[in-house]
Each structure stands twice: as structure tokens, then as C-alpha cells.
Amino acid sequence: MTIFLRAGGQLRAMLKPDIDHYTRKVEIDGEKTIGEILKDISLDPAYVALIYVDGVMKDLSFRPSDGQTITLQPPVSGG
Amino acid sequence: MSLSTSEIERYQRQLTVDGWNQERLKSARALVVGVGGLGGVSATYLAAAGVGYLRICDSDRVELSNLNRQILFTTEDIGKPKAALVAQRLSAQNPEIKIEPLSDKLTETNASELASGCDLIIDGLDNHADRLKLNKASFDLNIPFLYGAINEWLGQLSFFHPPETACLACLLPEELQDPKPTPVFGPLPGAIGSLQATLALRYLMTGEHPVSNTLLVFRADTTVFETVRFERRPGCGVCGKTVPSGH
Ligand SMILES: [Zn+2]
Numbered sequence: 310m311t312i313f314l315r316a317g318g319q320l321r322a323m324l325k326p327d328i329d330h331y332t333r334k335v336e337i338d339g340e341k342t343i344g345e346i347l348k349d350i351s352l353d354p355a356y357v358a359l360i361y362v363d364g365v366m367k368d369l370s371f372r373p374s375d376g377q378t379i380t381l382q383p384p385v386s387g388g
Numbered sequence: 389m390s391l392s393t394s395e396i397e398r399y400q401r402q403l404t405v406d407g408w409n410q411e412r413l414k415s416a417r418a419l420v421v422g423v424g425g426l427g428g429v430s431a432t433y434l435a436a437a438g439v440g441y442l443r444i445c446d447s448d449r450v451e452l453s454n455l456n457r458q459i460l461f462t463t464e465d466i467g468k469p470k471a472a473l474v475a476q477r478l479s480a481q482n483p484e485i486k487i488e489p490l491s492d493k494l495t496e497t498n499a500s501e502l503a504s505g506c507d508l509i510i511d512g513l514d515n516h517a518d519r520l521k522l523n524k525a526s527f528d529l530n531i532p533f534l535y536g537a538i539n540e541w542l543g544q545l546s547f548f549h550p551p552e553t554a555c556l557a558c559l560l561p562e563e564l565q566d567p568k569p570t571p572v573f574g575p576l577p578g579a580i581g582s583l584q585a586t587l588a589l590r591y592l593m594t595g596e597h598p599v600s601n602t603l604l605v606f607r608a609d610t611t612v613f614e615t616v617r618f619e620r621r622p623g624c625g626v627c628g629k630t631v632p633s634g635h
Binding site for chain 1: 422424425426516519537538540541542543544561564566567572603605
């Protein structure tokens, strides 16, 4: 199935977006957690502060379904 | 608490805003910690609106690299303490209110002391570790915490007042990969600071807090707002513990 990972801030460059400035299309075999998907694409989850899908906060154990967009938020801590 | 003739004239354009309660604002007490990009803006609107008592705390001095976004300061202010400068400028803007500037460095020990006696804690900080200190003080004292933060093109805010809502430690881990210095699009702290002022004034007048258990995310590069729902975490190291008396 296909999922879409989206990131801003310093995570954007780490994600290596391919379908637009913020989004990377990822093909996965069967069900996987976000943690497993990040490992597959060599993105260190330590740089991911928040994960959300369809307006609801999730964590690394979330298993996305086909076509979902998962937003990866970097630490946002300036002021 | 009644209004003087000069206050009625000063606040004339807001007194007729639907739901406005100037007397409640006049008797309200707010703490703004950090008066740089975020706090400089939120404190300015709180002062202009007539929040009766503002305690502003910042241990920093103005630096040249602040000036792309910290619009209360000028080039001549470089090297001067931010808290005193902001107090001076906001007092000139609205002499009807009381402003207490503090240059103390925020610590785990003094966070509760700084917040004591206030109705609301407003986040103008520039790092996660200090926000967690304020979050803990907020829980210990049962004072709501209005969180705001920025990074590059991203801004986010929420309202914490456990046990009614989640707290910052429910939302974010203790350790964050927190690169310094944070890149910042100059108008972004203005936008987030204005939203914090909006939520603060609404809360102080009405007790309403529409962004509880919700993270409001603003993506300034695409001018998109998103709301993200989250829940209180039962195992939270702050609000998952025994609720202090007074709650
Ligand atoms: Zn909590």
C-alpha cells in the first residue's frame, strides 16, 4: 500500500520529499507501524516530536492505512 | 471594579465588543514568561486591552539578532535587559495598569513563586526545558498555562489546565532534539503571540478555553491552520500524579 509522509522544519530535509515540497510517497508491504516505516526510510524518530493523522495525535505504534497522510512535526520550541 | 473616565475613553472601541468584560480584565493578573518574539507581542496586547496586572519575566538582554522579530526593541536597546524595557514601553502605552518586571532566570525552584497569585501563565519562552518548568508550576498551583512555540515556518499553541485538560508533558516528551539557534520567520511569533493574546483575553473575561486538548498548528509557509486533538496521558509524569489540594 501507499502512504504519504509530510514534514516541515528541519525534518523536511531529512524526509527527502519527492511528490511536493513537504511530502514523500512511501510504498509499504503489509501493515507496519510508523516506527517501522521511519526505520525503513532511515529517518531517526528522535527528530520527530509529534505525529498526527487526520487531525488526531498518534505515536510511533500507529499503523497507517492505504492512502493516509501522516504529518511528522519536528520540535517546535523557539519563541 | 469600576472604570475611571479616562479608562472608559481609552477602551471605548472594545467596550462595545460582544461579550467584553473590561472590569474582569482590570482585576485580572497574568504572568508572561519570556518577552521576546512571542511574549513581547502577547504582553503588548494584554497591556493595551487593560489587563490590570502583568508580571513579566525575562533574564535576557537584547541582542542584535533578536531584531528581525522582537519588534518592541530597537538597535539602541542592544545590551539592555528585556524585562525592564518591556515594562517601560508597555507602561507608556497604558499607564492605567500595573506592570512588574522581573529579570530572574526561570528555575524549577522559582517557577511557582513567579506564577503565584496570577490567573494565567502565558508562555513566551524559547526552549522546551523551561516550558516544562512552567508546566509543572501551572499544575502545582492550579493556574492555566497558555503554551505557544515557533520554529522556522511552524507555530503551535495550546491551553493546559489539568485535570480538566492535558498538560504539556502529556503532549511532548521531556527530551526534544532542540536545535539552537532556531530559524524563525519574523512575522510568525507575531501571529502566534497575537493568538495567545486572543486566547488569554477570552479566557480572562469568560473562562472559555477553546484550544484545550487541541494543538493549533500554523504553517506560515502555506498559510494553513490545522487543529490536532490529543488526550490527557494517564501516566503523565506531571498531571498523572496525585492532584494537589486546591484543584
Ligand atoms: Zn500531563
